[in-house]
Amino acid sequence: MKNKILKKLRVLFVEDEENIARLLKSAIGDSFYSFTLASNGKEGIEKFLQISPDIVITDINMPKMSGLDMARELKKIDKKIPIIILSAFSEKEKLFEAIDVGVIKYFLKPYDPDEILDYISLISSELEDKLVELSEGFSFNKTSKSLYKNSKFIALSKNEVKFFTLILNTKDNILDDTAIKKDIWNEEVSDDRLRTFIKRLRVKTSKKLIINLKGVGYKISYREKNSV
Known part of the structure:
Protein backbone atom coordinates (compact mmCIF):
# COMPACT_ATOMS: atom_id res chain seq x y z
CA MET A 1 0.00 0.00 0.00
CA LYS A 130 -2.70 16.86 -1.24
CA LEU A 131 -2.62 16.56 -5.04
CA VAL A 132 -5.78 15.81 -7.00
CA GLU A 133 -5.18 14.19 -10.40
CA LEU A 134 -7.59 15.51 -13.04
CA SER A 135 -8.16 14.59 -16.67
CA GLU A 136 -6.19 15.94 -19.64
CA GLY A 137 -2.93 15.89 -17.64
CA PHE A 138 -4.11 18.47 -15.11
CA SER A 139 -3.62 18.30 -11.34
CA PHE A 140 -4.67 20.63 -8.53
CA ASN A 141 -2.68 21.12 -5.34
CA LYS A 142 -5.30 21.58 -2.60
CA THR A 143 -2.75 22.96 -0.12
CA SER A 144 -1.13 25.66 -2.26
CA LYS A 145 -4.31 26.00 -4.40
CA SER A 146 -2.31 25.72 -7.62
CA LEU A 147 -3.19 24.17 -10.99
CA TYR A 148 -0.68 22.27 -13.14
CA LYS A 149 -0.72 20.82 -16.65
CA ASN A 150 1.75 17.92 -16.94
CA SER A 151 3.59 19.42 -13.94
CA LYS A 152 3.73 22.89 -15.56
CA PHE A 153 2.21 25.68 -13.46
CA ILE A 154 -0.98 27.30 -14.82
CA ALA A 155 -1.65 30.79 -13.46
CA LEU A 156 -5.21 31.24 -12.19
CA SER A 157 -7.13 34.33 -11.15
CA LYS A 158 -8.47 34.59 -7.60
CA ASN A 159 -11.97 33.61 -8.75
CA GLU A 160 -10.65 30.69 -10.80
CA VAL A 161 -8.84 29.39 -7.70
CA LYS A 162 -12.13 29.71 -5.80
CA PHE A 163 -13.91 27.71 -8.51
CA PHE A 164 -11.48 24.77 -8.37
CA THR A 165 -11.40 24.80 -4.57
CA LEU A 166 -15.20 24.82 -4.38
CA ILE A 167 -15.85 22.14 -6.97
CA LEU A 168 -13.21 19.77 -5.57
CA ASN A 169 -14.71 20.09 -2.08
CA THR A 170 -18.32 19.62 -3.19
CA LYS A 171 -20.15 16.30 -3.07
CA ASP A 172 -19.71 14.44 -6.36
CA ASN A 173 -17.63 17.47 -7.49
CA ILE A 174 -20.71 19.07 -9.01
CA LEU A 175 -21.50 22.77 -8.55
CA ASP A 176 -24.82 24.29 -9.54
CA ASP A 177 -25.01 27.75 -11.08
CA THR A 178 -26.46 29.36 -7.94
CA ALA A 179 -23.67 28.04 -5.72
CA ILE A 180 -21.01 29.28 -8.13
CA LYS A 181 -22.49 32.79 -8.26
CA LYS A 182 -22.94 32.99 -4.49
CA ASP A 183 -19.58 31.57 -3.42
CA ILE A 184 -17.38 33.15 -6.08
CA TRP A 185 -18.88 36.61 -6.48
CA ASN A 186 -21.03 36.79 -3.34
CA GLU A 187 -23.51 38.90 -5.28
CA GLU A 188 -26.17 38.65 -7.96
CA VAL A 189 -24.56 38.07 -11.33
CA SER A 190 -26.08 37.28 -14.72
CA ASP A 191 -26.03 33.89 -16.41
CA ASP A 192 -24.01 35.49 -19.21
CA ARG A 193 -21.29 36.51 -16.76
CA LEU A 194 -21.08 32.97 -15.42
CA ARG A 195 -20.95 31.47 -18.92
CA THR A 196 -18.20 33.92 -19.90
CA PHE A 197 -16.24 32.99 -16.77
CA ILE A 198 -16.47 29.26 -17.55
CA LYS A 199 -15.65 29.84 -21.22
CA ARG A 200 -12.44 31.73 -20.33
CA LEU A 201 -11.46 29.07 -17.83
CA ARG A 202 -11.94 26.37 -20.46
CA VAL A 203 -9.77 28.32 -22.92
CA LYS A 204 -7.07 28.45 -20.24
CA THR A 205 -7.43 24.74 -19.43
CA SER A 206 -9.54 22.36 -21.53
CA LYS A 207 -13.16 21.92 -22.60
CA LYS A 208 -12.96 18.33 -21.40
CA LEU A 209 -11.79 19.31 -17.90
CA ILE A 210 -14.94 21.27 -16.96
CA ILE A 211 -18.13 19.47 -17.99
CA ASN A 212 -21.44 21.30 -18.40
CA LEU A 213 -24.37 19.34 -16.93
CA LYS A 214 -27.39 20.93 -18.57
CA GLY A 215 -29.92 22.12 -16.02
CA VAL A 216 -27.64 21.07 -13.14
CA GLY A 217 -24.35 22.97 -13.22
CA TYR A 218 -20.72 22.00 -13.80
CA LYS A 219 -18.63 18.93 -13.01
CA ILE A 220 -14.87 18.43 -12.90
CA SER A 221 -13.35 15.55 -14.87
CA TYR A 222 -10.88 13.26 -13.08
CA ARG A 223 -8.05 11.24 -14.56
CA GLU A 224 -9.09 7.64 -15.18
CA LYS A 225 -7.50 5.25 -12.70
CA ASN A 226 -6.06 3.04 -15.44
CA SER A 227 -4.54 5.91 -17.42
CA VAL A 228 -0.78 6.46 -17.38
Missing part, protein backbone atom coordinates in the same frame (compact mmCIF):
# COMPACT_ATOMS: atom_id res chain seq x y z
CA LYS A 2 2.82 2.38 0.92
CA ASN A 3 4.57 1.72 -2.39
CA LYS A 4 1.39 2.71 -4.24
CA ILE A 5 1.24 5.97 -2.29
CA LEU A 6 4.92 6.73 -2.94
CA LYS A 7 4.33 6.30 -6.68
CA LYS A 8 1.94 9.27 -6.51
CA LEU A 9 4.44 11.61 -4.80
CA ARG A 10 6.61 14.31 -6.37
CA VAL A 11 9.94 14.84 -4.60
CA LEU A 12 12.23 17.86 -4.95
CA PHE A 13 15.87 17.32 -3.88
CA VAL A 14 18.02 20.44 -3.54
CA GLU A 15 21.75 19.70 -3.33
CA ASP A 16 24.72 21.59 -4.80
CA GLU A 17 27.02 18.54 -4.95
CA GLU A 18 26.02 16.84 -8.20
CA ASN A 19 27.41 13.42 -7.27
CA ILE A 20 25.43 13.31 -4.02
CA ALA A 21 22.28 14.46 -5.81
CA ARG A 22 22.55 11.81 -8.51
CA LEU A 23 23.42 9.06 -6.02
CA LEU A 24 20.31 9.69 -3.94
CA LYS A 25 18.14 9.94 -7.05
CA SER A 26 19.60 6.65 -8.30
CA ALA A 27 19.04 4.99 -4.91
CA ILE A 28 15.42 6.00 -4.22
CA GLY A 29 14.16 8.12 -7.14
CA ASP A 30 12.33 5.28 -8.89
CA SER A 31 10.13 4.81 -5.82
CA PHE A 32 8.28 8.07 -6.59
CA TYR A 33 6.15 9.58 -9.33
CA SER A 34 8.99 12.05 -9.95
CA PHE A 35 12.28 12.99 -8.30
CA THR A 36 13.46 16.44 -9.43
CA LEU A 37 16.91 17.90 -8.73
CA ALA A 38 17.93 21.51 -8.05
CA SER A 39 21.48 22.73 -7.36
CA ASN A 40 20.84 25.64 -4.97
CA GLY A 41 18.13 27.37 -2.95
CA LYS A 42 17.11 29.82 -5.66
CA GLU A 43 16.75 27.07 -8.25
CA GLY A 44 14.92 25.05 -5.61
CA ILE A 45 12.25 27.76 -5.30
CA GLU A 46 11.92 27.95 -9.09
CA LYS A 47 11.48 24.18 -9.38
CA PHE A 48 9.05 24.20 -6.45
CA LEU A 49 6.79 26.66 -8.27
CA GLN A 50 7.03 24.63 -11.47
CA ILE A 51 6.27 21.13 -10.18
CA SER A 52 4.48 21.60 -6.82
CA PRO A 53 6.30 18.75 -5.04
CA ASP A 54 4.71 16.83 -2.19
CA ILE A 55 7.95 16.84 -0.19
CA VAL A 56 11.28 18.70 -0.29
CA ILE A 57 14.68 17.28 0.68
CA THR A 58 17.52 19.78 0.94
CA ASP A 59 21.12 20.31 1.98
CA ILE A 60 21.86 23.31 4.24
CA ASN A 61 25.12 24.71 2.90
CA MET A 62 24.66 25.78 -0.74
CA PRO A 63 25.64 28.71 -2.98
CA LYS A 64 23.21 31.56 -3.81
CA MET A 65 20.74 30.56 -1.07
CA SER A 66 21.08 28.13 1.84
CA GLY A 67 18.68 25.29 2.43
CA LEU A 68 17.28 26.95 5.56
CA ASP A 69 16.70 30.28 3.77
CA MET A 70 15.00 28.41 0.95
CA ALA A 71 12.87 26.52 3.47
CA ARG A 72 11.68 29.82 4.96
CA GLU A 73 10.59 31.03 1.52
CA LEU A 74 8.88 27.74 0.68
CA LYS A 75 6.92 27.88 3.94
CA LYS A 76 5.59 31.29 2.86
CA ILE A 77 4.30 29.69 -0.35
CA ASP A 78 3.00 26.49 1.26
CA LYS A 79 3.17 26.40 5.05
CA LYS A 80 2.32 22.68 5.11
CA ILE A 81 5.04 21.49 2.75
CA PRO A 82 7.15 18.79 4.47
CA ILE A 83 10.87 19.62 4.36
CA ILE A 84 13.70 17.21 5.21
CA ILE A 85 17.20 18.55 5.89
CA LEU A 86 20.36 16.62 4.97
CA SER A 87 23.49 18.18 6.43
CA ALA A 88 27.02 17.59 7.66
CA PHE A 89 26.31 20.04 10.48
CA SER A 90 25.55 18.68 13.94
CA GLU A 91 25.67 21.98 15.85
CA LYS A 92 22.66 22.62 18.06
CA GLU A 93 22.24 26.08 16.54
CA LYS A 94 21.59 24.63 13.09
CA LEU A 95 19.21 22.03 14.50
CA PHE A 96 17.24 24.63 16.45
CA GLU A 97 17.13 26.90 13.40
CA ALA A 98 15.77 24.05 11.29
CA ILE A 99 13.07 23.39 13.91
CA ASP A 100 12.13 27.07 13.93
CA VAL A 101 11.78 27.05 10.15
CA GLY A 102 9.41 24.08 10.35
CA VAL A 103 11.66 21.29 9.06
CA ILE A 104 10.09 17.92 9.91
CA LYS A 105 13.26 15.75 9.87
CA TYR A 106 17.02 16.25 10.08
CA PHE A 107 19.44 13.61 8.68
CA LEU A 108 23.17 13.96 9.28
CA LYS A 109 25.64 13.08 6.53
CA PRO A 110 26.65 10.43 5.71
CA TYR A 111 23.06 9.23 5.60
CA ASP A 112 21.48 5.96 4.52
CA PRO A 113 19.14 6.45 1.51
CA ASP A 114 16.94 3.60 2.79
CA GLU A 115 16.38 5.50 6.05
CA ILE A 116 15.16 8.51 4.07
CA LEU A 117 12.87 6.30 1.99
CA ASP A 118 11.54 4.60 5.13
CA TYR A 119 10.78 7.96 6.72
CA ILE A 120 8.93 9.24 3.67
CA SER A 121 6.99 5.97 3.61
CA LEU A 122 6.08 6.56 7.25
CA ILE A 123 4.50 9.95 6.52
CA SER A 124 3.28 9.13 3.00
CA SER A 125 -0.36 8.64 3.98
CA GLU A 126 -0.43 12.24 5.23
CA LEU A 127 0.77 13.47 1.82
CA GLU A 128 -1.49 11.36 -0.42
CA ASP A 129 -4.56 13.62 -0.55
